[in-house]
Amino acid sequence: EGEGGAEGLPTLGPVLLLGPRRMSAGSTSGLHVSSSAGKRRVCYFHDADHMGSYYYGPGHPMKPHRLQMTHNLILAYSLYKKMDVYRPHLATEYEMLGFHSPEYVDFLRRVTPENQHEHEFARQLQRFTVGDDCPVFDGLYDYCRLYSGGSIDGAQKLNAGLADVAINWSGGLHHAKRTEASGFCYVNDIVLGILQLLRYHARVLYLDIDVHHGDGVEEAFYTTDRVMTVSFHKYGDYFFPGTGDVKDVGVKSGKYYSVNVPLRDGINDESYSRIFLPVMQKVMEVYQPSALCVQCGADSLSGDRLGCFNLSARGHADCLKHMLSYNLPTLVLGGGGYTVRNVARCWTLETATILNEDLSEELPWNDYYEYYGPDFSLKVTPSAAMENLNTRQYLESVKQQVFDSLRMLQGAPGIQMEKVPHDIETVTPEGDPDARPPSDSREHPAEHYD
Template sequence: MSKKVSYFYNPDVGNFHYGTGHPMKPHRLSVIHSLVLNYGLNNKMQIYRPYKASAHDMCRFHSDEYIDFLQRVTPQNIQAFTKHLSHYNVGDDCPVFHGLFDFCSMYTGASLEGAVKLNNNHCDIAINWSGGLHHAKKFEASGFCYVNDIVIAILELLKYHARVLYIDIDVHHGDGVQEAFYLTDRVMTVSFHKYGNFFFPGTGDMYEIGAESGRYYSVNVPLKEGIDDGSYFQVFKPVISSVMEFYQPTAIVLQCGADSLAGDRLGCFSLSTKGHGECVKFVKDLNVPTLVVGGGGYTLRNVARCWTYETSLLVDEQISNELPYTEYLEFFAPISLYIRKW
């Protein structure tokens, strides 16, 4: 039976700019949405313009002082906040850009509303490609992430669900989410990521297993660079199957960072779009209410293809390997590149 899918998209979310040369490009979200529409995938799901999270929503996880800082700092008044920048880890990786707090409100609100819809049985799957900013910590920004929409969405899910499973297939360790729930057994975090050689964020050792009530509820699968589809799925499937059998969650949050794809500007794995999608399909087939969020992904055309393809898997719609015409066609040029099999 096909699932009821809710998809959250704010038309303004792709208009933010981290700065010249910064690898994080919110513009990728506009490109993905355009592909989703031009493939007609919008006909298979409910599309919502999401709620914008308030400072109060963000303070369900983050400290009041940190969120107050994000609300007040701008590129114009940054001089007045000099002493706060290093305190909140804001600078090169996490720059202050125009509309920063607004951007955080949009992507966080979409994940939060997705959780609310799942809680109320309004959908089986909620999709927010603008979310998945898994590095943000309670008191500081980290790794291009300012507000941890995943933690806030999970806190919402915990109002209705006794056990929530978090799965992370970004090339980077889901450290912010793991840290937030390290001491509890109500959230199990499972992260598959590159580990070693000082790769960011440097955490995610297999011996990080949780503590106190959360002991054995953090699962880390550290991987070496170059892992391909076959090897990745060979690990992913048995780990997730065992976790499901042991933990029996009633809700899942899946972070689909696309920087684990081959050819990513910051990643070092060799997954294809199909291989990455295989993990998404496997989780969907578990038939548990699921919030699907984005995350990393720094080679724009690859991220756009990947998340569009995964949207098609989530709505059970086969799409052509040939890209439809969109206003962003130049991102996929030359032509030989985008007619090639994904």
């Protein structure tokens, strides 16, 4: 994986070829933990005109409408006043080729519900695994460009030092592979965002708290030490996508830089915290990243249509709160989440967590108020009847296996960073039209004939 990106755009090829240069294991350079972050500069990306209107089809569990519900609740709580709000640009084909193959991107650009059964596309549907889980729907290509653009824009804001945290709740589609769609995901905006971060940062940590394994992101960076991927997820019982065993640790230069924490049904806040905190503290101590990317899939909440965990919204947000305490540039993305009222509750609470704002449990009036009945509360309450199959012994065993893998690392890897090229969207400011031009200004050769 990782070859064939567009010339000039950071692709996985160069990422994988960069050799490691070790730092001393005891070094804590760049790692600062704080219990209170103070005033964060936060930027937020959403297109209210289009994002909520995309439709996967009747009966499909993925509903982009949840993003409009989230945005509306953020507006109702007046959180928008405390952050910079942007409409994301549509990611270009050139940007998507940073990870995806030209054939796949071209297919997404040209296929429509009307032509998908024509001979030209029928075979490609199977080749690129587009069909039932990942249907062709109206506006598919622009949908991919829109959510991917938000993640790229967020990473660029962080790189430029214009924000401490960038939020794109429409992103986080972690299953997409280089040449195929998977698990409701078409373009892997996370990989595209991390590739942007790698232009400025030697090491990026990716954390995934979706109930499903973050297989697409792990696969993209499986052979490099530039990105450490950490995923907490349900594993076993043929649960999708079927990957993410604790023994899957990476290969070649990336060996031991993939961390998987497989969990069982019914995990609650207490059990999740018991394994999350020590694992992430050890990861941060060993890897010492200079930037974070956090995928906040809300299908790990209690009561999700496709999930099997038993977390409250507060327990979910506490994971993000812990990562923010390291005070590193952080790209925060959405992901799964199929009980739409709980998705909106969770991501609104996490937006407030990023902003260090306390919200009233009683929901303010908003355009989707009736969705939140009968309690009309911000809380997502765990089920008292759901059995937690994650025993203390099991969690301790998983933790020890993860720690054993991390002990194999000889300290944080380093690379020789080179001059960073200008971003594609960078615009050079024009000079003052009334000012005298510099004496060395270029002259057209046709101006001076003998």
